[in-house]
Amino acid sequence: MTDQGTGAPREGAPGSARQVREDARPTTPDTRSGGGGGGGGRGGRSRRGGRGFRRRACYFCETREPIDFKNAQLLRRFIADSGRIETRRKTSTCARHQRELARAIKRARYLALLPYIVRRRLHA
Secondary structure (H helix, E strand, O other): OEOOOOOOEOOOOOOOHHHHHHHOOOOOOOOOOOOOOOOOOOOOOOOOOOOOOOOOOOHHHHHOOOOOOOOHHHHHOOEOOOOOEOOHHHHOOOHHHHHHHHHHHHHHHHOOOOOOOOOOOOOO
């Protein structure tokens, strides 16, 4: 199978590079391995299928309550148990009020009205 003395496969041998290239299938974006499941979107549903999606109204737009960094009780509603600022998807606030809310939470943290992080003991 190999040429004498060189150790390389002969031209017509099945293990040669030329033979492998001829047998290999061309890869297209659909046949490549890896990557995501494709489609994207919410929960893998297509735009037309599935249930309709309606976003809840913004709490601050409905109540007209001002976002104040001194109102720690209100700001706590928009902070996770770990101390992180909750996302818009979870709190259902509009972009404008989410920005104001984040600014107010950061000011309240600076003044020690709210915690930066919440440390919990694992074993009591």
